[in-house]
Amino acid sequence: MVESELYESEIIFKELIDNISSGVAIYETTDKGESFIIREMNKAGLRICEIAREEIIGKDLSVAFPNVEDFGFIGALRRVWKSGNPEHSSTVFYQDDRIDGWAKMYIYKLPSGKLVTIFNRQSELIEVQEIINHKKIEDELQKSENEKLVILESLLEHIIYQTTDNTIIWANKAAADSVNKSPQDLIGQKCYKIWNTREEPCDGCPVQQSLKSQKPETREMHTPDGKIWRVAGYPVWDKDKNIIGVVESTLDITEKKLAEQKVEERSEVLSVLNKIITLGNESTNLQEFLEKSYDQVLDIVGFDRGGVYLYNPETHHNNLVLHKNVHPDFITAVEDVDISEGIFSKVFDKNNLFYIEDFSQFMERSKELGVYSAAIVPLRSKDEYVGSLNVGSPSYQGLSQNEIDLLLSIGKQMGIIIQKFESEKLLKESEEKYRKAYSQANLYRDIFAHDINNMLQNIQSSAELSSLYLNNPEKLHTLKELYDIITEQIERGKKLINNVRKITKLDESEIILEKIEAVRLLGKAIEYLKNSFQARNINIHINSSEKKFYVMANNLLLDVFENILINAVRHNNQPIIKINVDISKYCSKNINYIKLEFKDNGIGISDYRKRSIFEKGKRKSMNGKGMGLGLSLVKKITESYNGAIWVEDRVKGDFKQGSNFIILLQEAK
Numbered sequence: 001m002v003e004s005e006l007y008e009s010e011i012i013f014k015e016l017i018d019n020i021s022s023g024v025a026i027y028e029t030t031d032k033g034e035s036f037i038i039r040e041m042n043k044a045g046l047r048i049c050e051i052a053r054e055e056i057i058g059k060d061l062s063v064a065f066p067n068v069e070d071f072g073f074i075g076a077l078r079r080v081w082k083s084g085n086p087e088h089s090s091t092v093f094y095q096d097d098r099i100d101g102w103a104k105m106y107i108y109k110l111p112s113g114k115l116v117t118i119f120n121r122q123s124e125l126i127e128v129q130e131i132i133n134h135k136k137i138e139d140e141l142q143k144s145e146n147e148k149l150v151i152l153e154s155l156l157e158h159i160i161y162q163t164t165d166n167t168i169i170w171a172n173k174a175a176a177d178s179v180n181k182s183p184q185d186l187i188g189q190k191c192y193k194i195w196n197t198r199e200e201p202c203d204g205c206p207v208q209q210s211l212k213s214q215k216p217e218t219r220e221m222h223t224p225d226g227k228i229w230r231v232a233g234y235p236v237w238d239k240d241k242n243i244i245g246v247v248e249s250t251l252d253i254t255e256k257k258l259a260e261q262k263v264e265e266r267s268e269v270l271s272v273l274n275k276i277i278t279l280g281n282e283s284t285n286l287q288e289f290l291e292k293s294y295d296q297v298l299d300i301v302g303f304d305r306g307g308v309y310l311y312n313p314e315t316h317h318n319n320l321v322l323h324k325n326v327h328p329d330f331i332t333a334v335e336d337v338d339i340s341e342g343i344f345s346k347v348f349d350k351n352n353l354f355y356i357e358d359f360s361q362f363m364e365r366s367k368e369l370g371v372y373s374a375a376i377v378p379l380r381s382k383d384e385y386v387g388s389l390n391v392g393s394p395s396y397q398g399l400s401q402n403e404i405d406l407l408l409s410i411g412k413q414m415g416i417i418i419q420k421f422e423s424e425k426l427l428k429e430s431e432e433k434y435r436k437a438y439s440q441a442n443l444y445r446d447i448f449a450h451d452i453n454n455m456l457q458n459i460q461s462s463a464e465l466s467s468l469y470l471n472n473p474e475k476l477h478t479l480k481e482l483y484d485i486i487t488e489q490i491e492r493g494k495k496l497i498n499n500v501r502k503i504t505k506l507d508e509s510e511i512i513l514e515k516i517e518a519v520r521l522l523g524k525a526i527e528y529l530k531n532s533f534q535a536r537n538i539n540i541h542i543n544s545s546e547k548k549f550y551v552m553a554n555n556l557l558l559d560v561f562e563n564i565l566i567n568a569v570r571h572n573n574q575p576i577i578k579i580n581v582d583i584s585k586y587c588s589k590n591i592n593y594i595k596l597e598f599k600d601n602g603i604g605i606s607d608y609r610k611r612s613i614f615e616k617g618k619r620k621s622m623n624g625k626g627m628g629l630g631l632s633l634v635k636k637i638t639e640s641y642n643g644a645i646w647v648e649d650r651v652k653g654d655f656k657q658g659s660n661f662i663i664l665l666q667e668a669k
């Protein structure tokens with residue numbers, strides 16, 4: 001059989017139309033182009049439209065596809081039928097109760113007056129369009145060999161008919177155009193030499209595989225120009241069932257594959273961001289979120305070290321709050337950096353990801369310290385910069401554009417979650433501060449109501465008694481005692497007011513510690529005590545192995561000593577008040593302390609009261625006298641020094657023999 005007879009044969013043409021991946025449908029009008037009957041659709045068209053042949057052949061197009069008017073397709077059919085000019089449609093979306101999807105199609109008019117559409121599903125989106133089936137196309141195509149050629153020449157696919165040794169017998173215009181040749185120029189050439197500049201068939205060629213398997217074979221193949229093709233081979237048999245050639249169908253699917261790749265990349269980004277959001281919802285605090293999310297980031301980009309910085313807008317510093325596998329010397333160099341100027345203002349870009357292959361350009365010893373390549377990702381919450389996420393590698397590590405885009409997306413999501421945690425923290429601190437202030441206000445009110453009232457009552461009683469004894473010379477001694485009581489109560493009131501002022505200051509301000517010589521302040525407190533209680537017989541003895549002891553404190557330490565000593569006198573009924581102060585060095589949990597023990601011979605404190613005397617509001621002593629804010633202040637000041645205070649019996653097991661107040665203060669180097 002001669003070459004022209006082969007490609008014009010009905011067997012070949014049937015194979016071409018039946019096995020191409022594009023959908024082909026034929027329409028006929030009976031009312032001068034107002035409506036259209038579906039007469040035929042090939043296998044690919046039925047598959048794309050997800051419909052069976054018997055459901056649409058012979059049916060009006062508007063019945064088979066109810067929303068086709070909105071789709072704009074009937075309008076295009078009418079224009080082509082009337083003008084005879086073919087049309088390429090833009091990518092459009094069709095949807096009804098059965099199917100939906102995107103499609104792009106080519107419409108042209110046959111000499112017989114029928115219309116033909118060729119259509120394809122588009123990129124990665126949902127399956128598209130619905131046009132029709134396959135059987136009657138054979139009857140129509142048999143009426144005109146010209147119509148066969150019109151259809152084949154209109155296909156976007158490259159159609160090549162070749163012998164079993166890959167010699168081209170016939171090719172359509174699309175195939176010839178792809179190599180800037182005419183179809184006649186391709187006849188007699190080898191397909192693998194024309195398209196792949198090879199001297200032998202391509203490895204894995206589906207045309208060769210179809211000849212061996214005697215069935216259609218399909219494969220994706222790449223050409224040197226970077227394109228991706230869907231290549232299919234379809235064996236052609238003669239009437240005796242002998243293979244006489246093979247049809248090769250090739251379609252450029254580069255855009256489709258790239259679109260699918262973008263969908264996969266977007267899916268990956270969404271998956272990663274969903275993980276970050278989930279970790280933000282599941283984490284109970286910011287540090288937990290940073291640790292878990294940072295591990296995810298390292299796994300995603302393949303780096304193995306780095307850290308997270310949080311930004312302080314007041315100081316313009318980035319502070320390292322989390323790090324993984326980072327050398328201690330590297331941490332020391334970058335744990336707190338000013339990003340407002342200099343080198344680090346470039347490294348910590350507030351808006352853009354900064355990637356550098358060789359970090360030694362910024363830090364000479366970076367490679368020695370385990371950082372070769374690094375990427376610094378801004379953490380942003382909307383328009384606000386909140387910090388940076390750093391990833392590094394001990395060897396060269398590149399980043400693709402997809403990885404850079406992914407890191408930027410992660411930075412934005414982490415920034416939002418970080419700001420959420422920070423806002424919740426500030427709100428919680430504000431609420432706590434308000435509750436604390438409210439509680440303190442109530443406490444101070446109760447103390448003043450109680451202790452000031454007691455003081456005024458004592459003053460009033462003493463004043464009334466004094467008025468009775470003013471004209472009695474024998475009562476002058478009693479008058480002096482009453483005067484001393486009034487003076488003492490006034491001093492107690494002054495001390496109470498002063499203590500309230502100091503404890504409020506402690507609540508509102510940050511404590512600054514310095515090196516203080518404790519024995520010198522203790523001497524001042526003893527002098528104040530003796531001046532305040534001149535009528536009492538007070539004997540104080542200091543036992544110390546050294547003359548000077550230095551502690552980390554401030555001048556409020558004087559109030560600590562004064563309060564302890566005043567309580568030792570006030571709560572003491574002995575004629576001679578004895579107070580021994582033992583000073584020594586003490587070590588606990590590798591911390592060096594100075595230990596001060598105030599041992600008195602007063603009324604003592606029961607075990608039950610030992611647990612509460614340092615609490616605010618626990619004011620009453622055994623004899624009913626108010627203790628004011630003294631011991632509450634002492635405890636607060638001591639703890640602000642990172643120290644401790646507690647009380648024991650001077651004689652173990654017998655609290656009535658007096659108390660031993662023990663204070664631990666950190667030793668200053």
